[in-house]
Amino acid sequence: MDEIKSDLIKRDQKDYIDLSRSEAENHYKTEESKVVKKKVVRKNVALNKVADFFETNIFSWVYHYIKSRFGLKHKFQTYELTDDKGIYKMEKSSQDGKEEITIALASDWATDTVESDLIGDLIANKDPDYTIHLGDTYFVGMKDEIRDNFLAKNCSWHRGSSGSFALLGNHEMYSRGISYFRDLLPSMGVYSKEKKKYTGQKASYFCLENDHWRVVSLDTGYNSVGIPLIEYLFKPKCDFRKEILTWLKDDVKIDQDKRGIVIMTHHQYCTAFEKEEEYVKPAEQLAEIIGKDRPVIWIWGHEHRLTLFGRYSSEKGIAAYGRCIGNGGMPIEFKNKLIPERVKDRNLKLYDERVYSKIKNVEIGFNGFCILNFMNDQLKIEYFDIKNELLVLEVWKADNQSGVITNTEINIISKDPGMKYNP
Numbered sequence: 001m002d003e004i005k006s007d008l009i010k011r012d013q014k015d016y017i018d019l020s021r022s023e024a025e026n027h028y029k030t031e032e033s034k035v036v037k038k039k040v041v042r043k044n045v046a047l048n049k050v051a052d053f054f055e056t057n058i059f060s061w062v063y064h065y066i067k068s069r070f071g072l073k074h075k076f077q078t079y080e081l082t083d084d085k086g087i088y089k090m091e092k093s094s095q096d097g098k099e100e101i102t103i104a105l106a107s108d109w110a111t112d113t114v115e116s117d118l119i120g121d122l123i124a125n126k127d128p129d130y131t132i133h134l135g136d137t138y139f140v141g142m143k144d145e146i147r148d149n150f151l152a153k154n155c156s157w158h159r160g161s162s163g164s165f166a167l168l169g170n171h172e173m174y175s176r177g178i179s180y181f182r183d184l185l186p187s188m189g190v191y192s193k194e195k196k197k198y199t200g201q202k203a204s205y206f207c208l209e210n211d212h213w214r215v216v217s218l219d220t221g222y223n224s225v226g227i228p229l230i231e232y233l234f235k236p237k238c239d240f241r242k243e244i245l246t247w248l249k250d251d252v253k254i255d256q257d258k259r260g261i262v263i264m265t266h267h268q269y270c271t272a273f274e275k276e277e278e279y280v281k282p283a284e285q286l287a288e289i290i291g292k293d294r295p296v297i298w299i300w301g302h303e304h305r306l307t308l309f310g311r312y313s314s315e316k317g318i319a320a321y322g323r324c325i326g327n328g329g330m331p332i333e334f335k336n337k338l339i340p341e342r343v344k345d346r347n348l349k350l351y352d353e354r355v356y357s358k359i360k361n362v363e364i365g366f367n368g369f370c371i372l373n374f375m376n377d378q379l380k381i382e383y384f385d386i387k388n389e390l391l392v393l394e395v396w397k398a399d400n401q402s403g404v405i406t407n408t409e410i411n412i413i414s415k416d417p418g419m420k421y422n423p
């Protein structure tokens with residue numbers, strides 16, 4: 001990994017303002033950023049005006065866009081036919097001075113910006129045992145973008161001392177998941193002290209566990225990209241592939257096991273801000289296995305905000321305490337306003353609308369990350385912002401005889417009026 005070099009030129013958060021989820025636009029932005037980087041390298045000499053004409057990369061954009069829409073997705077990788085079932089006991093390796101096993105989470109982080117570097121450095125300073133990226137490498141998860149965020153010597157993704165994992169988002173799938181599966185996953189996984197290396201993440205789903213809790217991380221990204229031309233009529237449901245459901249039943253035995261469950265996915269189960277952006281199918285698939293009444297903590301990204309929900313179930317979905325942490329690296333735009341009827345319906349408890357900066361006259365919120373601290377039956381979750389301020393701390397207990405999880409404490413530490421809380 002050490003030999004891989006990036007070009008050292010960062011992107012700017014302003015490049016991400018108003019970014020839509022259109023594949024065409026995201027491919028265009030990737031091509032555009034290549035041109036910007038080349039210009040910086042050549043320091044804008046006069047000849048560039050001629051070069052620019054050829055370098056707008058229209059051909060490359062069209063080529064990559066067509067390929068991404070009509071080419072085959074990367075093969076979906078599974079644990080079938082291997083001894084490694086993707087279920088790992090949590091191990092303490094870091095020297096962070098804590099007794100707890102710690103897992104740092106960031107979502108929608110991989111923007112290769114000053115802000116994502118800051119978040120990466122803050123995570124590194126906490127020396128967590130594990131780190132997990134909950135998906136979305138911008139703009140389209142191509143080889144250079146995977147390299148600059150996760151693989152290059154100077155990249156700021158921190159690998160936990162016991163392991164590091166990555167979930168699949170929609171943006172990696174805009175390039176058919178190829179670089180995610182081919183380049184990123186082999187560099188991740190559990191750290192082997194004997195081999196002195198990360199042993200590779202074999203699939204886009206996995207489970208970390210202790211005697212009381214299980215962190216079940218699942219893939220909603222693979223089925224997040226629609227069929228060209230008819231995708232506007234039949235919106236992708238981000239449902240779990242059948243191999244994941246089989247793994248949950250046969251290997252994880254999630255229906256029989258009574259430990260507390262933390263689900264992680266890229267896509268959100270619910271939101272109070274974006275009308276058309278709720279993905280209930282995965283929650284329904286889980287309900288078919290564990291039933292509707294066994295509550296879980298569910299951590300997701302995709303929406304670029306920090307939001308906490310109380311217990312919520314869709315009509316046929318599981319009961320979940322949702323935590324949206326999609327504020328890892330993308331600019332937090334507040335353009336989607338609160339949908340008042342969702343506050344009660346979705347049981348919205350907390351959201352962060354503090355203003356951090358202004359870009360192009362648009363108010364931008366705080367990026368951040370969170371740390372899960374596991375000790376015996378207790379799970380403590382800390383939410384930090386880009387200034388390393390601890391905003392919220394919540395404590396949960398799991399009963400491994402009944403499957404019940406209990407929220408014993410929630411402390412809203414930030415007193416900023418932009419931190420909205422409904423007790």
Ligand SMILES: [Fe+2]
Nearest residue numbers: 136169170302
């Ligand atoms: Fe996303």
